[in-house]
Amino acid sequence: AQSVTQPDIHITVSEGASLELRCNYSYGATPYLFWYVQSPGQGLQLLLKYFSGDTLVQGIKGFEAEFKRSQSSFNLRKPSVHWSDAAEYFCAVGRSYNTDKLIFGTGTRLQVFP
Amino acid sequence: EAGVAQSPRYKIIEKRQSVAFWCNPISGHATLYWYQQILGQGPKLLIQFQNNGVVDDSQLPKDRFSAERLKGVDSTLKIQPAKLEDSAVYLCASSSPAGPLWYEQYFGPGTRLTVT
Numbered sequence: 001a002q003s004v005t006q007p008d009i010h011i012t013v014s015e016g017a018s019l020e021l022r023c024n025y026s027y028g029a030t031p032y033l034f035w036y037v038q039s040p041g042q043g044l045q046l047l048l049k050y051f052s053g054d055t056l057v058q059g060i061k062g063f064e065a066e067f068k069r070s071q072s073s074f075n076l077r078k079p080s081v082h083w084s085d086a087a088e089y090f091c092a093v094g095r096s097y098n099t100d101k102l103i104f105g106t107g108t109r110l111q112v113f114p
Numbered sequence: 115e116a117g118v119a120q121s122p123r124y125k126i127i128e129k130r131q132s133v134a135f136w137c138n139p140i141s142g143h144a145t146l147y148w149y150q151q152i153l154g155q156g157p158k159l160l161i162q163f164q165n166n167g168v169v170d171d172s173q174l175p176k177d178r179f180s181a182e183r184l185k186g187v188d189s190t191l192k193i194q195p196a197k198l199e200d201s202a203v204y205l206c207a208s209s210s211p212a213g214p215l216w217y218e219q220y221f222g223p224g225t226r227l228t229v230t
Contacts, residue, residue: 004156032217043118043205043221044157051217090156094217101170102219104156 002027004093004105012111013081021076021108023091032094033074034102035065039087047089050074061085086112116140118222120206126228132194135225139187139208145169146183147219148191149205157205163189164211193227201229 003026013019025031032051036044048059055067065076074091091105119138127133139146144165149157160179161171165186174181178197183189193200203226207219 009154036221041223043207043223044219045221046218049217092156101159101162102157104158106154106156 002031002093002103004091004103006089006091006105006108008108009106010109010111012113014113015083016080019076019078019081019085019110021089021091021110023074023076023105024072025074025091025093026072027093033065033067034092034094035059035063035074035076036090036092036104037061037087038090038107044090047076081110081112083112083114086110118206118208118220120204120222120225122225123223124226124228126230127196129198129229130195132192133196133227134193135191135204135206135227137189137191137206137222139189139206140210140220143208143210143220144186145209145211146189147207147209148181148189149207151203151205151224153202160191196227196229198229201227203227 005024007022034049035047037047038044047063048057048065050057050067058064063078067074088107088109090107092102094102121136146163148160150160151157160174161181162169163183166183181191203224205224206222209219
């Protein structure tokens, strides 16, 4: 069965520091992978996705993620964090033949200190 | 374009009472989803509609939860009777499977339900 693991429940960084949020997935075939962000009181917003091709994908708000098949990982990165990036981040996996069935991880809460 | 609308934003009820949530998806989006997000967990799909037909309700607790999407637009999710473990945020999302952004689900702000 598909599953997504986000090992870090809570991460704190200083503004301007680099960020990496971890995501590991379990799926037998090539997955469709997503990162969503949820700001307080708001719905989830898609940051970026990976379907195939180049394993380094760019998203909105300066985020990028790298798909590593050998490690079953899809980690989210940002070179310099802004205070407005404080939010909860969710990794999700969809099946390649039916991508709208998303399985979400438990999320990582990002706190940014000035 | 207007986003996904949900109401109410907050609801507090006692156990064994009933409650209903409403969702208005983005105009033209054929697919509508209801998710349950319990504190500390990721969203879990409860039910998915394609137009006014149910595509997947395998994780909907049908003894107490029901949902409908009349005319393929708005949708209502009902819980009757509510249990303490139903306390969660209920998220509605929509997507347009025929469009260029077929993979993207657009989420509403959610309804936070507290069952006491």
